[in-house]
Amino acid sequence: MKKFTWLVPTIYILFLMLPIYWLLNMSFKTTNEILGVFTLWPQEFTFENYIAIFTDSTWYNGYINSVTYVVINTVISVSAALPAAYAFSRYRFLGDKHLFFWLLTNRMAPPAVFALPFFQLYSAANLFDTPLAVALAHGLFNIPLAVWILEGFMSGVPKELDETAYVDGYSFPRFFVKIFMPTIAAGIGVTAFFCFMFSWVELLLAKTLTSVAAKPIAAIMTRTASTSGYELGLLAAAGALTIIPGAIVIYFVRNHIAKGFALGRV
Amino acid sequence: MAVKSNNQKAWLFVLPVVLLVAFNALIPLMTVVNYSVQETFGNNVFFWEGVKWFEDVLHSERFHASLLRQLSFTGIILLIEVPLGVAIALTMPKKGFWVSVCLVLMALPLLIPWNVVGAMWNIFALPEIGLLGRMINGLGIDYNFTQNPTAAWFTTILMDVWHWTSLVVLLAYAGLRSIPDAYFQAAKIDGAGTWAVFRYIQLPKMKRVLTIAILLRFMDSFMIYTEPFVLTGGGPGNTTTFLSIDLVKIALGQFDLGPAAAMSLIYFLIVLLMCWVFYTLMMKNEDQ
Numbered sequence: 001m002k003k004f005t006w007l008v009p010t011i012y013i014l015f016l017m018l019p020i021y022w023l024l025n026m027s028f029k030t031t032n033e034i035l036g037v038f039t040l041w042p043q044e045f046t047f048e049n050y051i052a053i054f055t056d057s058t059w060y061n062g063y064i065n066s067v068t069y070v071v072i073n074t075v076i077s078v079s080a081a082l083p084a085a086y087a088f089s090r091y092r093f094l095g096d097k098h099l100f101f102w103l104l105t106n107r108m109a110p111p112a113v114f115a116l117p118f119f120q121l122y123s124a125a126n127l128f129d130t131p132l133a134v135a136l137a138h139g140l141f142n143i144p145l146a147v148w149i150l151e152g153f154m155s156g157v158p159k160e161l162d163e164t165a166y167v168d169g170y171s172f173p174r175f176f177v178k179i180f181m182p183t184i185a186a187g188i189g190v191t192a193f194f195c196f197m198f199s200w201v202e203l204l205l206a207k208t209l210t211s212v213a214a215k216p217i218a219a220i221m222t223r224t225a226s227t228s229g230y231e232l233g234l235l236a237a238a239g240a241l242t243i244i245p246g247a248i249v250i251y252f253v254r255n256h257i258a259k260g261f262a263l264g265r266v
Numbered sequence: 267m268a269v270k271s272n273n274q275k276a277w278l279f280v281l282p283v284v285l286l287v288a289f290n291a292l293i294p295l296m297t298v299v300n301y302s303v304q305e306t307f308g309n310n311v312f313f314w315e316g317v318k319w320f321e322d323v324l325h326s327e328r329f330h331a332s333l334l335r336q337l338s339f340t341g342i343i344l345l346i347e348v349p350l351g352v353a354i355a356l357t358m359p360k361k362g363f364w365v366s367v368c369l370v371l372m373a374l375p376l377l378i379p380w381n382v383v384g385a386m387w388n389i390f391a392l393p394e395i396g397l398l399g400r401m402i403n404g405l406g407i408d409y410n411f412t413q414n415p416t417a418a419w420f421t422t423i424l425m426d427v428w429h430w431t432s433l434v435v436l437l438a439y440a441g442l443r444s445i446p447d448a449y450f451q452a453a454k455i456d457g458a459g460t461w462a463v464f465r466y467i468q469l470p471k472m473k474r475v476l477t478i479a480i481l482l483r484f485m486d487s488f489m490i491y492t493e494p495f496v497l498t499g500g501g502p503g504n505t506t507t508f509l510s511i512d513l514v515k516i517a518l519g520q521f522d523l524g525p526a527a528a529m530s531l532i533y534f535l536i537v538l539l540m541c542w543v544f545y546t547l548m549m550k551n552e553d554q
Contacts, residue, residue: 112513
């Protein structure tokens with residue numbers, strides 16, 4: 001029986017790949033073929049759909065918009081969370097436990113609850129339809145998450161490291177940047193990965209907070225599906241392209257992911 | 267864990283996070299509370315309504331139905347994803363090249379934007395042009411998720427299993443990897459079988475990460491919106507209208523601010539309460 005255990009993950013991975021394969025398959029077909037005949041692979045292989053996306057500015061601007069707010073969000077979340085996580089892992093202060101729990105409750109808030117008030121808040125702040133609005137709004141769940149993960153990594157670093165550095169005459173900012181941050185580099189990588197991931201996949205808030213100028217790629221897809229009939233090939237190509245940034249990021253952090261999870265965070 | 271020292275200046279370190287999250291959390295939450303106790307006929311004229319909206323929501327059959335659907339959905343996916351995730355983590359390779367391959371391929375669904383997941387499954391399951399739809403119909407079963415509620419539920423659940431089981435796998439796998447080899451050698455000497463090793467070594471060691479997996483899957487599936495909305499649009503009829511879909515319909519579709527706000531607060535409180543209960547129960551078990 002032991003010999004066949006590899007079958008379980010193999011079948012599972014096949015199951016994961018099937019819908020992705022189907023999406024790729026559709027993206028290389030012509031609309032006629034999609035609607036006309038049922039084929040397991042493209043008979044008339046075409047790049048038409050991809051060319052359409054790369055030559056239409058509303059499409060590729062969608063990608064730029066998405067990447068812009070995801071990057072801004074990751075930078076804000078990680079840099080704000082670094083000192084906070086340090087404080088939680090090293091010091092006791094008035095209300096620290098309550099504050100930590102309150103931060104985590106924001107991870108539990110359904111985005112649907114916040115969609116409308118967010119729209120009003122960011123309109124009032126004159127930020128509506130900017131990547132910054134989406135980046136800040138995604139901070140609602142990403143900043144608490146970043147604090148949570150980083151605090152886990154920082155608690156694993158012995159306090160003696162801090163003390164030795166002070167004895168050696170390091171000031172706090174210099175110690176933090178030159179010694180402490182390199183020590184928890186893997187943790188910062190894992191944190192950035194999860195911030196990237198949750199900001200990249202979220203759509204409800206991103207859609208609510210943008211109209212034209214900062215519209216994310218995912219929202220443009222929804223529009224295509226509803227207005228211009230049913231351009232499945234185009235939709236499939238756009239969808240396939242949204243998988244790429246995630247795949248690249250996973251490849252780079254693959255060795256850190258398991259470690260980050262092992263600390264019991266996320 | 268290092269001993270922590272008292273230091274009130276630590277508040278300065280926390281301040282940026284508090285300000286950023288408070289801006290995002292407190293102001294919108296106050297807006298919601300504000301709407302939930304008032305009635306408006308437009309033009310920014312508001313009338314005090316007290317707890318009327320809360321009573322309405324709590325007594326509305328529509329809310330009961332969405333809540334029931336939500337609870338069933340979350341219950342079903344937890345029952346499938348957690349055991350399946352553990353089983354896959356147990357059978358995954360332990361070292362070498364294939365570990366990376368497994369991790370990268372399994373993590374892939376987690377990084378696909380949620381509406382793309384919905385759109386992908388829509389294309390995959392359509393009865394005429396989708397691979398899944400063709401296969402099931404080919405077996406002689408009449409399958410059309412846009413018309414048949416059972417098929418719609420089946421597809422939504424299969425999609426969620428596809429999307430999120432990997433999270434349980436990754437967590438359980440990380441938990442398994444942290445068990446020292448000495449434990450397994452000791453078990454071998456004692457003549458323990460596969461089941462005994464699982465029940466008395468692996469399962470207790472995975473408890474912490476599984477708690478987190480269940481908690482995360484509970485929270486996220488309870489808030490699910492985009493994927494089923496893109497896949498089925500909440501239909502056929504209202505059969506796959508979960509809480510978030512219903513809420514967005516009321517708030518942004520019908521613009522009934524009062525009832526939507528009251529429902530939002532009740533919804534948020536349910537999630538908080540359930541998480542708190544889960545968390546306390548599991549921590550209690552851990553102490554014993």
